[in-house]
Amino acid sequence: MYSKSELEQFVKQAKQYARYGKVADYIPALGKANPNDLSIAIYTRDGSVIAAGDTTDKVTLQSISKIIALALVLIDHGEKEVFQKVGMEPTGDPFHSIAKLEEVQPAKPLNPMINAGALAVTHMISGASVNERFQRLLQFVRKLAGNPEISYSKEVAKSEFETAFLNRSLCYFLKQHGIINEDVEELMDLYTKQCAIEMTCIDLARIGLVFAMDGRDPFTDEQIMPLDVARICKTFMVTCGMYNASGEFAIKIGIPAKSGVSGGILAAVPGRFGIGIFGPALDDKGNSITGMKLLELLSKTYSLSIF
Ligand code: DON
Numbered sequence: 001m002y003s004k005s006e007l008e009q010f011v012k013q014a015k016q017y018a019r020y021g022k023v024a025d026y027i028p029a030l031g032k033a034n035p036n037d038l039s040i041a042i043y044t045r046d047g048s049v050i051a052a053g054d055t056t057d058k059v060t061l062q063s064i065s066k067i068i069a070l071a072l073v074l075i076d077h078g079e080k081e082v083f084q085k086v087g088m089e090p091t092g093d094p095f096h097s098i099a100k101l102e103e104v105q106p107a108k109p110l111n112p113m114i115n116a117g118a119l120a121v122t123h124m125i126s127g128a129s130v131n132e133r134f135q136r137l138l139q140f141v142r143k144l145a146g147n148p149e150i151s152y153s154k155e156v157a158k159s160e161f162e163t164a165f166l167n168r169s170l171c172y173f174l175k176q177h178g179i180i181n182e183d184v185e186e187l188m189d190l191y192t193k194q195c196a197i198e199m200t201c202i203d204l205a206r207i208g209l210v211f212a213m214d215g216r217d218p219f220t221d222e223q224i225m226p227l228d229v230a231r232i233c234k235t236f237m238v239t240c241g242m243y244n245a246s247g248e249f250a251i252k253i254g255i256p257a258k259s260g261v262s263g264g265i266l267a268a269v270p271g272r273f274g275i276g277i278f279g280p281a282l283d284d285k286g287n288s289i290t291g292m293k294l295l296e297l298l299s300k301t302y303s304l305s306i307f
Pocket of ligand 1: 063160167195286
């Protein structure tokens, strides 16, 4: 396995690319991040963790939460019901695009990783109230990470809630077409809290490990999600996890991964380990520029591509 000093060397190399990126500021609270931060943790199935950078930094999940919410609704409702409201195809469009919604019939989002699809997924989280639905999601995240302390950033949730006009318009479009039927403000409350769930890259790596192990927690031996649910999630990570950069990512890196505009990346090397990265300098597609460089260095050096 890799040594800490080797990983630190990779972090140093990847950090040089921070200058070509930019932190997300369309959610005002995310604009405070330092573009030069970069941390990584690799969690192996035997329980060892190798980490480099400031691993006490917490990152909000943002779009990484989409893969976890998808797993939960697949458990809640099953494949058939979920895929009646959201498709399985990559879009080639930016994550917040509304364009394809009007082009496809029926007007359902093409996949659960773009914002429109993620909003349809969050709508499907079961529970009697927004609070109960959020608590169910949070419990699921805590279980996946093996960390009962995980919570969410009220500041980031509020900041997104107050500014998410584009996501609100996606919701209204979905409501008009019968994909969702709840109150848009309630759905936005739940979605912005979901995106603001925060954790360290070590927690993130452990969640990646559960996906890598087909939904089984290797430390408790609990099957946290059925194998098929883990398989569907990993497939979406490959086809849509990095949005309209997923094809290039598959060729250059070849590891199922999901990014978020906070600069987080969750990656799962099947059967081997989970990787959590936090590097807030983003490229123009909303993916961590330093994080992707770091994964590329790892994948090339250790032949981690699944293809
Ligand atoms: O809905 C949004 O715009 C954010 N809460 C999440 C977007 C995101 O992370 C896209 N990822 N690269």
